[in-house]
Amino acid sequence: MNALAEAFEKLPGIGKGVYAPADFEAVRKIVHQTAGIVLVPGKAMLVYSRLAPLVRNTGCGTFAAYVKRIEADDSERRRAICALTTNHTFFFREDHHFDHLGTEVRPGLLKRASAGEQVRIWSAGCSSGEETWSIIMTMLGSDRAAAARLGGLDFLLLATDIADHALETAEAARYRVDSLNAVPSELRRAWMRERDGHATIADEARALVRFKSLNLLGDWPMARPFDVIFCRNVMIYFDQPTKDRLVHRFAQQLAPGGHLYIGHSERVTGPAAQMLTAVGPTIYRKVAA
Ligand SMILES: C[S@@+](CC[C@H](N)C(=O)[O-])C[C@H]1O[C@@H](n2cnc3c(N)ncnc32)[C@H](O)[C@@H]1O
Structure with a gap:
Protein backbone atom coordinates (compact mmCIF):
# COMPACT_ATOMS: atom_id res chain seq x y z
CA MET A 1 0.00 0.00 0.00
CA LEU A 84 -4.37 25.60 2.98
CA THR A 85 -1.69 28.04 4.14
CA THR A 86 -0.13 27.76 7.59
CA ASN A 87 -0.07 31.20 9.20
CA HIS A 88 1.56 30.44 12.55
CA THR A 89 3.67 33.39 13.69
CA PHE A 90 4.42 35.47 16.77
CA PHE A 91 5.99 38.75 17.85
CA PHE A 92 9.80 38.87 17.90
CA ARG A 93 10.04 35.29 16.62
CA GLU A 94 13.74 34.36 16.32
CA ASP A 95 14.67 37.45 18.29
CA HIS A 96 18.35 37.37 17.25
CA HIS A 97 17.15 38.73 13.88
CA PHE A 98 15.72 41.81 15.58
CA ASP A 99 18.85 42.25 17.71
CA HIS A 100 20.90 42.20 14.50
CA LEU A 101 18.52 44.52 12.64
CA GLY A 102 18.46 46.98 15.55
CA THR A 103 22.18 47.11 16.25
CA GLU A 104 23.91 46.33 12.91
CA VAL A 105 21.52 47.55 10.22
CA ARG A 106 19.21 50.21 11.69
CA PRO A 107 21.85 52.93 12.31
CA GLY A 108 23.03 52.89 8.69
CA LEU A 109 19.50 52.85 7.29
CA LEU A 110 18.38 55.76 9.50
CA LYS A 111 21.43 57.73 8.46
CA ARG A 112 20.69 57.09 4.80
CA ALA A 113 17.01 57.98 5.20
CA SER A 114 17.99 61.20 7.01
CA ALA A 115 20.29 62.05 4.10
CA GLY A 116 17.25 61.91 1.79
CA GLU A 117 17.87 58.42 0.38
CA GLN A 118 15.12 55.91 -0.16
CA VAL A 119 14.97 53.04 2.35
CA ARG A 120 12.81 49.99 1.68
CA ILE A 121 12.13 46.90 3.80
CA TRP A 122 10.10 43.85 2.73
CA SER A 123 8.35 41.43 5.06
CA ALA A 124 7.63 38.62 2.55
CA GLY A 125 5.15 36.06 3.86
CA CYS A 126 4.16 38.39 6.69
CA SER A 127 1.14 36.31 7.74
CA SER A 128 -0.95 38.16 10.36
CA GLY A 129 1.65 40.91 10.81
CA GLU A 130 3.50 40.06 14.01
CA GLU A 131 6.78 39.95 12.04
CA THR A 132 5.99 43.22 10.25
CA TRP A 133 5.25 45.12 13.46
CA SER A 134 8.31 43.61 15.16
CA ILE A 135 10.45 45.00 12.31
CA ILE A 136 8.81 48.43 12.44
CA MET A 137 9.11 48.73 16.22
CA THR A 138 12.77 47.70 15.98
CA MET A 139 13.40 50.32 13.31
CA LEU A 140 11.60 53.03 15.31
CA GLY A 141 13.17 52.25 18.67
CA SER A 142 11.44 53.54 21.77
CA ASP A 143 11.81 57.25 20.95
CA ARG A 144 8.40 58.44 19.78
CA ALA A 145 9.85 61.54 18.15
CA ALA A 146 11.75 59.17 15.83
CA ALA A 147 8.49 58.11 14.21
CA ALA A 148 7.64 61.67 13.31
CA ARG A 149 11.10 62.07 11.77
CA LEU A 150 10.93 58.77 9.87
CA GLY A 151 7.39 59.55 8.68
CA GLY A 152 8.71 62.61 6.86
CA LEU A 153 11.46 60.62 5.09
CA ASP A 154 11.44 58.18 2.16
CA PHE A 155 11.09 55.12 4.38
CA LEU A 156 8.58 52.33 3.76
CA LEU A 157 7.99 48.73 4.73
CA LEU A 158 6.16 46.50 2.26
CA ALA A 159 4.41 43.52 3.86
CA THR A 160 3.03 40.80 1.58
CA ASP A 161 1.34 37.43 1.84
CA ILE A 162 -0.76 35.14 -0.33
CA ALA A 163 -3.38 34.65 2.42
CA ASP A 164 -5.95 37.46 2.44
CA HIS A 165 -7.40 36.53 5.85
CA ALA A 166 -3.91 36.85 7.39
CA LEU A 167 -3.31 40.19 5.64
CA GLU A 168 -6.59 41.54 7.03
CA THR A 169 -5.43 40.79 10.57
CA ALA A 170 -2.02 42.29 9.82
CA GLU A 171 -3.54 45.51 8.51
CA ALA A 172 -6.00 45.78 11.42
CA ALA A 173 -2.88 45.74 13.66
CA ARG A 174 -4.88 44.58 16.69
CA TYR A 175 -3.67 41.70 18.86
CA ARG A 176 -4.56 40.03 22.14
CA VAL A 177 -2.32 41.29 24.93
CA ASP A 178 -1.45 37.71 25.86
CA SER A 179 0.41 37.44 22.53
CA LEU A 180 2.75 40.31 23.42
CA ASN A 181 5.05 38.67 25.99
CA ALA A 182 8.10 38.77 23.71
CA VAL A 183 7.68 42.45 22.80
CA PRO A 184 10.34 44.47 24.66
CA SER A 185 8.50 46.56 27.27
CA GLU A 186 9.86 49.93 26.08
CA LEU A 187 8.67 49.21 22.50
CA ARG A 188 5.31 48.00 23.78
CA ARG A 189 4.89 51.21 25.77
CA ALA A 190 5.92 53.39 22.84
CA TRP A 191 3.98 51.75 20.00
CA MET A 192 1.02 49.84 21.38
CA ARG A 193 -2.26 51.20 22.72
CA GLU A 194 -3.77 48.66 25.12
CA ARG A 195 -7.47 48.41 25.92
CA ASP A 196 -9.96 45.64 26.77
CA GLY A 197 -7.37 42.86 26.53
CA HIS A 198 -6.20 43.98 23.09
CA ALA A 199 -3.32 46.11 21.83
CA THR A 200 -3.39 48.23 18.68
CA ILE A 201 -0.29 49.47 16.89
CA ALA A 202 0.04 53.27 16.96
CA ASP A 203 -0.97 55.20 13.83
CA GLU A 204 2.51 56.70 13.36
CA ALA A 205 3.96 53.18 13.05
CA ARG A 206 1.12 52.01 10.80
CA ALA A 207 1.72 54.92 8.43
CA LEU A 208 5.12 53.42 7.56
CA VAL A 209 3.71 50.11 6.25
CA ARG A 210 1.90 49.05 3.05
CA PHE A 211 0.20 45.66 2.94
CA LYS A 212 -0.27 43.88 -0.39
CA SER A 213 -1.47 40.49 -1.52
CA LEU A 214 1.38 38.78 -3.38
CA ASN A 215 2.12 35.22 -4.46
CA LEU A 216 5.89 34.85 -4.15
CA LEU A 217 5.87 32.46 -7.12
CA GLY A 218 4.28 35.05 -9.39
CA ASP A 219 5.51 38.36 -10.81
CA TRP A 220 6.84 40.95 -8.39
CA PRO A 221 5.69 44.44 -9.35
CA MET A 222 8.36 46.16 -7.20
CA ALA A 223 10.91 47.84 -9.44
CA ARG A 224 13.19 49.30 -6.76
CA PRO A 225 15.65 47.23 -4.70
CA PHE A 226 15.16 46.52 -1.00
CA ASP A 227 17.63 47.25 1.78
CA VAL A 228 16.25 44.49 3.98
CA ILE A 229 14.15 41.43 3.17
CA PHE A 230 12.62 39.17 5.81
CA CYS A 231 11.29 35.88 4.41
CA ARG A 232 11.08 33.52 7.33
CA ASN A 233 9.34 30.18 7.72
CA VAL A 234 7.79 30.44 4.26
CA MET A 235 10.28 28.45 2.17
CA ILE A 236 9.93 25.44 4.51
CA TYR A 237 6.71 24.65 2.65
CA PHE A 238 8.43 24.62 -0.77
CA ASP A 239 10.51 22.01 -2.63
CA GLN A 240 14.23 22.52 -3.24
CA PRO A 241 14.06 23.93 -6.81
CA THR A 242 11.40 26.44 -5.68
CA LYS A 243 13.51 27.45 -2.65
CA ASP A 244 16.58 27.93 -4.86
CA ARG A 245 14.66 30.06 -7.37
CA LEU A 246 13.01 32.15 -4.67
CA VAL A 247 16.16 32.89 -2.69
CA HIS A 248 17.88 33.83 -5.98
CA ARG A 249 15.08 36.29 -6.74
CA PHE A 250 15.45 37.76 -3.23
CA ALA A 251 19.18 38.16 -3.79
CA GLN A 252 18.50 39.96 -7.09
CA GLN A 253 15.90 42.18 -5.41
CA LEU A 254 18.31 43.28 -2.65
CA ALA A 255 20.41 46.41 -2.94
CA PRO A 256 24.18 45.79 -2.70
CA GLY A 257 24.97 45.55 1.02
CA GLY A 258 21.31 44.73 1.78
CA HIS A 259 20.31 42.05 4.28
CA LEU A 260 18.20 38.89 3.96
CA TYR A 261 16.74 37.20 7.05
CA ILE A 262 15.37 33.64 6.64
CA GLY A 263 13.87 31.12 9.07
CA HIS A 264 15.97 29.04 11.47
CA SER A 265 15.57 25.81 9.46
CA GLU A 266 16.07 27.46 6.06
CA ARG A 267 19.29 27.77 4.02
CA VAL A 268 20.64 29.81 1.14
CA THR A 269 21.36 27.32 -1.66
CA GLY A 270 21.64 27.46 -5.46
CA PRO A 271 22.86 30.49 -7.43
CA ALA A 272 22.09 32.94 -4.57
CA ALA A 273 24.93 31.43 -2.54
CA GLN A 274 27.39 33.36 -4.81
CA MET A 275 25.62 36.64 -4.12
CA LEU A 276 25.10 36.45 -0.36
CA THR A 277 27.52 36.17 2.56
CA ALA A 278 26.40 34.79 5.92
CA VAL A 279 26.86 37.46 8.60
CA GLY A 280 25.00 35.64 11.41
CA PRO A 281 22.73 32.63 11.94
CA THR A 282 20.27 32.73 8.99
CA ILE A 283 21.28 36.35 8.26
CA TYR A 284 22.85 37.16 4.88
CA ARG A 285 24.35 40.27 3.32
CA LYS A 286 24.41 40.88 -0.40
CA VAL A 287 27.97 41.29 -1.60
CA ALA A 288 28.64 44.62 -3.31
CA ALA A 289 28.31 44.40 -7.10
C1 LIG B 1 4.36 30.18 8.89
S1 LIG B 1 3.92 31.74 8.20
C2 LIG B 1 5.40 32.66 8.54
C3 LIG B 1 5.09 34.06 9.04
C4 LIG B 1 6.30 34.89 9.45
N1 LIG B 1 7.14 35.15 8.31
C5 LIG B 1 7.07 34.22 10.55
O1 LIG B 1 8.19 33.75 10.33
O2 LIG B 1 6.56 34.16 11.68
C6 LIG B 1 4.10 31.40 6.45
C7 LIG B 1 3.36 32.40 5.58
O3 LIG B 1 3.77 32.22 4.22
C8 LIG B 1 2.67 32.47 3.38
N2 LIG B 1 2.89 31.84 2.06
C9 LIG B 1 2.94 30.53 1.75
N3 LIG B 1 3.12 30.36 0.44
C10 LIG B 1 3.19 31.61 -0.10
C11 LIG B 1 3.37 32.10 -1.43
N4 LIG B 1 3.52 31.28 -2.49
N5 LIG B 1 3.40 33.44 -1.61
C12 LIG B 1 3.26 34.28 -0.56
N6 LIG B 1 3.08 33.89 0.71
C13 LIG B 1 3.05 32.56 0.94
C14 LIG B 1 1.49 31.86 4.15
O4 LIG B 1 0.25 32.39 3.74
C15 LIG B 1 1.85 32.19 5.60
O5 LIG B 1 1.18 33.33 6.06
Whole structure:
Protein backbone atom coordinates (compact mmCIF):
# COMPACT_ATOMS: atom_id res chain seq x y z
CA MET A 1 0.00 0.00 0.00
CA ASN A 2 1.46 3.43 -0.88
CA ALA A 3 1.74 6.31 1.60
CA LEU A 4 -1.36 8.09 0.31
CA ALA A 5 -3.56 4.98 0.43
CA GLU A 6 -2.26 4.36 3.96
CA ALA A 7 -3.06 7.96 4.99
CA PHE A 8 -6.60 7.53 3.66
CA GLU A 9 -7.06 4.25 5.56
CA LYS A 10 -6.56 6.28 8.76
CA LEU A 11 -9.13 8.99 7.94
CA PRO A 12 -12.03 8.52 10.34
CA GLY A 13 -15.50 8.02 8.82
CA ILE A 14 -15.02 9.94 5.57
CA GLY A 15 -16.62 8.15 2.62
CA LYS A 16 -14.46 7.66 -0.49
CA GLY A 17 -17.38 9.02 -2.49
CA VAL A 18 -16.90 12.37 -0.70
CA TYR A 19 -13.09 12.56 -0.52
CA ALA A 20 -10.82 10.11 -2.35
CA PRO A 21 -7.02 9.84 -2.85
CA ALA A 22 -7.45 11.16 -6.41
CA ASP A 23 -9.02 14.36 -4.98
CA PHE A 24 -6.07 14.87 -2.64
CA GLU A 25 -3.69 14.32 -5.58
CA ALA A 26 -5.53 16.92 -7.67
CA VAL A 27 -5.52 19.50 -4.83
CA ARG A 28 -1.84 18.75 -4.12
CA LYS A 29 -0.94 19.43 -7.79
CA ILE A 30 -2.93 22.69 -7.99
CA VAL A 31 -1.49 24.05 -4.71
CA HIS A 32 2.05 23.13 -5.71
CA GLN A 33 1.77 24.65 -9.19
CA THR A 34 0.09 27.82 -7.97
CA ALA A 35 1.71 28.60 -4.61
CA GLY A 36 4.72 26.26 -4.40
CA ILE A 37 3.38 24.62 -1.24
CA VAL A 38 4.16 20.90 -1.01
CA LEU A 39 1.43 18.74 0.53
CA VAL A 40 2.75 15.31 1.56
CA PRO A 41 0.34 12.34 1.98
CA GLY A 42 0.35 12.92 5.76
CA LYS A 43 -1.57 16.16 5.08
CA ALA A 44 -4.61 14.29 3.70
CA MET A 45 -6.64 14.98 6.85
CA LEU A 46 -5.55 18.64 6.97
CA VAL A 47 -6.69 19.11 3.35
CA TYR A 48 -10.01 17.53 4.26
CA SER A 49 -10.62 19.65 7.36
CA ARG A 50 -9.55 22.95 5.74
CA LEU A 51 -11.46 22.46 2.48
CA ALA A 52 -14.61 20.70 3.74
CA PRO A 53 -16.29 24.04 4.70
CA LEU A 54 -15.55 25.38 1.20
CA VAL A 55 -16.88 22.20 -0.43
CA ARG A 56 -20.07 22.68 1.60
CA ASN A 57 -20.41 26.45 1.06
CA THR A 58 -20.04 26.16 -2.71
CA GLY A 59 -22.70 23.44 -2.76
CA CYS A 60 -20.25 21.09 -4.47
CA GLY A 61 -21.06 18.17 -2.18
CA THR A 62 -17.95 16.13 -3.04
CA PHE A 63 -14.25 16.96 -3.27
CA ALA A 64 -14.24 15.72 -6.87
CA ALA A 65 -16.81 18.37 -7.80
CA TYR A 66 -14.90 20.99 -5.80
CA VAL A 67 -11.67 20.13 -7.65
CA LYS A 68 -13.45 20.80 -10.96
CA ARG A 69 -14.67 24.08 -9.50
CA ILE A 70 -11.21 25.30 -8.46
CA GLU A 71 -9.73 24.21 -11.79
CA ALA A 72 -12.20 26.50 -13.56
CA ASP A 73 -12.72 29.36 -11.09
CA ASP A 74 -9.72 31.58 -10.20
CA SER A 75 -11.28 33.21 -7.15
CA GLU A 76 -12.39 29.88 -5.64
CA ARG A 77 -8.89 28.47 -6.32
CA ARG A 78 -7.50 31.44 -4.46
CA ARG A 79 -9.83 30.78 -1.50
CA ALA A 80 -8.78 27.13 -1.43
CA ILE A 81 -5.08 28.02 -1.45
CA CYS A 82 -5.55 30.60 1.34
CA ALA A 83 -7.33 27.95 3.40
CA LEU A 84 -4.37 25.60 2.98
CA THR A 85 -1.69 28.04 4.14
CA THR A 86 -0.13 27.76 7.59
CA ASN A 87 -0.07 31.20 9.20
CA HIS A 88 1.56 30.44 12.55
CA THR A 89 3.67 33.39 13.69
CA PHE A 90 4.42 35.47 16.77
CA PHE A 91 5.99 38.75 17.85
CA PHE A 92 9.80 38.87 17.90
CA ARG A 93 10.04 35.29 16.62
CA GLU A 94 13.74 34.36 16.32
CA ASP A 95 14.67 37.45 18.29
CA HIS A 96 18.35 37.37 17.25
CA HIS A 97 17.15 38.73 13.88
CA PHE A 98 15.72 41.81 15.58
CA ASP A 99 18.85 42.25 17.71
CA HIS A 100 20.90 42.20 14.50
CA LEU A 101 18.52 44.52 12.64
CA GLY A 102 18.46 46.98 15.55
CA THR A 103 22.18 47.11 16.25
CA GLU A 104 23.91 46.33 12.91
CA VAL A 105 21.52 47.55 10.22
CA ARG A 106 19.21 50.21 11.69
CA PRO A 107 21.85 52.93 12.31
CA GLY A 108 23.03 52.89 8.69
CA LEU A 109 19.50 52.85 7.29
CA LEU A 110 18.38 55.76 9.50
CA LYS A 111 21.43 57.73 8.46
CA ARG A 112 20.69 57.09 4.80
CA ALA A 113 17.01 57.98 5.20
CA SER A 114 17.99 61.20 7.01
CA ALA A 115 20.29 62.05 4.10
CA GLY A 116 17.25 61.91 1.79
CA GLU A 117 17.87 58.42 0.38
CA GLN A 118 15.12 55.91 -0.16
CA VAL A 119 14.97 53.04 2.35
CA ARG A 120 12.81 49.99 1.68
CA ILE A 121 12.13 46.90 3.80
CA TRP A 122 10.10 43.85 2.73
CA SER A 123 8.35 41.43 5.06
CA ALA A 124 7.63 38.62 2.55
CA GLY A 125 5.15 36.06 3.86
CA CYS A 126 4.16 38.39 6.69
CA SER A 127 1.14 36.31 7.74
CA SER A 128 -0.95 38.16 10.36
CA GLY A 129 1.65 40.91 10.81
CA GLU A 130 3.50 40.06 14.01
CA GLU A 131 6.78 39.95 12.04
CA THR A 132 5.99 43.22 10.25
CA TRP A 133 5.25 45.12 13.46
CA SER A 134 8.31 43.61 15.16
CA ILE A 135 10.45 45.00 12.31
CA ILE A 136 8.81 48.43 12.44
CA MET A 137 9.11 48.73 16.22
CA THR A 138 12.77 47.70 15.98
CA MET A 139 13.40 50.32 13.31
CA LEU A 140 11.60 53.03 15.31
CA GLY A 141 13.17 52.25 18.67
CA SER A 142 11.44 53.54 21.77
CA ASP A 143 11.81 57.25 20.95
CA ARG A 144 8.40 58.44 19.78
CA ALA A 145 9.85 61.54 18.15
CA ALA A 146 11.75 59.17 15.83
CA ALA A 147 8.49 58.11 14.21
CA ALA A 148 7.64 61.67 13.31
CA ARG A 149 11.10 62.07 11.77
CA LEU A 150 10.93 58.77 9.87
CA GLY A 151 7.39 59.55 8.68
CA GLY A 152 8.71 62.61 6.86
CA LEU A 153 11.46 60.62 5.09
CA ASP A 154 11.44 58.18 2.16
CA PHE A 155 11.09 55.12 4.38
CA LEU A 156 8.58 52.33 3.76
CA LEU A 157 7.99 48.73 4.73
CA LEU A 158 6.16 46.50 2.26
CA ALA A 159 4.41 43.52 3.86
CA THR A 160 3.03 40.80 1.58
CA ASP A 161 1.34 37.43 1.84
CA ILE A 162 -0.76 35.14 -0.33
CA ALA A 163 -3.38 34.65 2.42
CA ASP A 164 -5.95 37.46 2.44
CA HIS A 165 -7.40 36.53 5.85
CA ALA A 166 -3.91 36.85 7.39
CA LEU A 167 -3.31 40.19 5.64
CA GLU A 168 -6.59 41.54 7.03
CA THR A 169 -5.43 40.79 10.57
CA ALA A 170 -2.02 42.29 9.82
CA GLU A 171 -3.54 45.51 8.51
CA ALA A 172 -6.00 45.78 11.42
CA ALA A 173 -2.88 45.74 13.66
CA ARG A 174 -4.88 44.58 16.69
CA TYR A 175 -3.67 41.70 18.86
CA ARG A 176 -4.56 40.03 22.14
CA VAL A 177 -2.32 41.29 24.93
CA ASP A 178 -1.45 37.71 25.86
CA SER A 179 0.41 37.44 22.53
CA LEU A 180 2.75 40.31 23.42
CA ASN A 181 5.05 38.67 25.99
CA ALA A 182 8.10 38.77 23.71
CA VAL A 183 7.68 42.45 22.80
CA PRO A 184 10.34 44.47 24.66
CA SER A 185 8.50 46.56 27.27
CA GLU A 186 9.86 49.93 26.08
CA LEU A 187 8.67 49.21 22.50
CA ARG A 188 5.31 48.00 23.78
CA ARG A 189 4.89 51.21 25.77
CA ALA A 190 5.92 53.39 22.84
CA TRP A 191 3.98 51.75 20.00
CA MET A 192 1.02 49.84 21.38
CA ARG A 193 -2.26 51.20 22.72
CA GLU A 194 -3.77 48.66 25.12
CA ARG A 195 -7.47 48.41 25.92
CA ASP A 196 -9.96 45.64 26.77
CA GLY A 197 -7.37 42.86 26.53
CA HIS A 198 -6.20 43.98 23.09
CA ALA A 199 -3.32 46.11 21.83
CA THR A 200 -3.39 48.23 18.68
CA ILE A 201 -0.29 49.47 16.89
CA ALA A 202 0.04 53.27 16.96
CA ASP A 203 -0.97 55.20 13.83
CA GLU A 204 2.51 56.70 13.36
CA ALA A 205 3.96 53.18 13.05
CA ARG A 206 1.12 52.01 10.80
CA ALA A 207 1.72 54.92 8.43
CA LEU A 208 5.12 53.42 7.56
CA VAL A 209 3.71 50.11 6.25
CA ARG A 210 1.90 49.05 3.05
CA PHE A 211 0.20 45.66 2.94
CA LYS A 212 -0.27 43.88 -0.39
CA SER A 213 -1.47 40.49 -1.52
CA LEU A 214 1.38 38.78 -3.38
CA ASN A 215 2.12 35.22 -4.46
CA LEU A 216 5.89 34.85 -4.15
CA LEU A 217 5.87 32.46 -7.12
CA GLY A 218 4.28 35.05 -9.39
CA ASP A 219 5.51 38.36 -10.81
CA TRP A 220 6.84 40.95 -8.39
CA PRO A 221 5.69 44.44 -9.35
CA MET A 222 8.36 46.16 -7.20
CA ALA A 223 10.91 47.84 -9.44
CA ARG A 224 13.19 49.30 -6.76
CA PRO A 225 15.65 47.23 -4.70
CA PHE A 226 15.16 46.52 -1.00
CA ASP A 227 17.63 47.25 1.78
CA VAL A 228 16.25 44.49 3.98
CA ILE A 229 14.15 41.43 3.17
CA PHE A 230 12.62 39.17 5.81
CA CYS A 231 11.29 35.88 4.41
CA ARG A 232 11.08 33.52 7.33
CA ASN A 233 9.34 30.18 7.72
CA VAL A 234 7.79 30.44 4.26
CA MET A 235 10.28 28.45 2.17
CA ILE A 236 9.93 25.44 4.51
CA TYR A 237 6.71 24.65 2.65
CA PHE A 238 8.43 24.62 -0.77
CA ASP A 239 10.51 22.01 -2.63
CA GLN A 240 14.23 22.52 -3.24
CA PRO A 241 14.06 23.93 -6.81
CA THR A 242 11.40 26.44 -5.68
CA LYS A 243 13.51 27.45 -2.65
CA ASP A 244 16.58 27.93 -4.86
CA ARG A 245 14.66 30.06 -7.37
CA LEU A 246 13.01 32.15 -4.67
CA VAL A 247 16.16 32.89 -2.69
CA HIS A 248 17.88 33.83 -5.98
CA ARG A 249 15.08 36.29 -6.74
CA PHE A 250 15.45 37.76 -3.23
CA ALA A 251 19.18 38.16 -3.79
CA GLN A 252 18.50 39.96 -7.09
CA GLN A 253 15.90 42.18 -5.41
CA LEU A 254 18.31 43.28 -2.65
CA ALA A 255 20.41 46.41 -2.94
CA PRO A 256 24.18 45.79 -2.70
CA GLY A 257 24.97 45.55 1.02
CA GLY A 258 21.31 44.73 1.78
CA HIS A 259 20.31 42.05 4.28
CA LEU A 260 18.20 38.89 3.96
CA TYR A 261 16.74 37.20 7.05
CA ILE A 262 15.37 33.64 6.64
CA GLY A 263 13.87 31.12 9.07
CA HIS A 264 15.97 29.04 11.47
CA SER A 265 15.57 25.81 9.46
CA GLU A 266 16.07 27.46 6.06
CA ARG A 267 19.29 27.77 4.02
CA VAL A 268 20.64 29.81 1.14
CA THR A 269 21.36 27.32 -1.66
CA GLY A 270 21.64 27.46 -5.46
CA PRO A 271 22.86 30.49 -7.43
CA ALA A 272 22.09 32.94 -4.57
CA ALA A 273 24.93 31.43 -2.54
CA GLN A 274 27.39 33.36 -4.81
CA MET A 275 25.62 36.64 -4.12
CA LEU A 276 25.10 36.45 -0.36
CA THR A 277 27.52 36.17 2.56
CA ALA A 278 26.40 34.79 5.92
CA VAL A 279 26.86 37.46 8.60
CA GLY A 280 25.00 35.64 11.41
CA PRO A 281 22.73 32.63 11.94
CA THR A 282 20.27 32.73 8.99
CA ILE A 283 21.28 36.35 8.26
CA TYR A 284 22.85 37.16 4.88
CA ARG A 285 24.35 40.27 3.32
CA LYS A 286 24.41 40.88 -0.40
CA VAL A 287 27.97 41.29 -1.60
CA ALA A 288 28.64 44.62 -3.31
CA ALA A 289 28.31 44.40 -7.10
C1 LIG B 1 4.36 30.18 8.89
S1 LIG B 1 3.92 31.74 8.20
C2 LIG B 1 5.40 32.66 8.54
C3 LIG B 1 5.09 34.06 9.04
C4 LIG B 1 6.30 34.89 9.45
N1 LIG B 1 7.14 35.15 8.31
C5 LIG B 1 7.07 34.22 10.55
O1 LIG B 1 8.19 33.75 10.33
O2 LIG B 1 6.56 34.16 11.68
C6 LIG B 1 4.10 31.40 6.45
C7 LIG B 1 3.36 32.40 5.58
O3 LIG B 1 3.77 32.22 4.22
C8 LIG B 1 2.67 32.47 3.38
N2 LIG B 1 2.89 31.84 2.06
C9 LIG B 1 2.94 30.53 1.75
N3 LIG B 1 3.12 30.36 0.44
C10 LIG B 1 3.19 31.61 -0.10
C11 LIG B 1 3.37 32.10 -1.43
N4 LIG B 1 3.52 31.28 -2.49
N5 LIG B 1 3.40 33.44 -1.61
C12 LIG B 1 3.26 34.28 -0.56
N6 LIG B 1 3.08 33.89 0.71
C13 LIG B 1 3.05 32.56 0.94
C14 LIG B 1 1.49 31.86 4.15
O4 LIG B 1 0.25 32.39 3.74
C15 LIG B 1 1.85 32.19 5.60
O5 LIG B 1 1.18 33.33 6.06
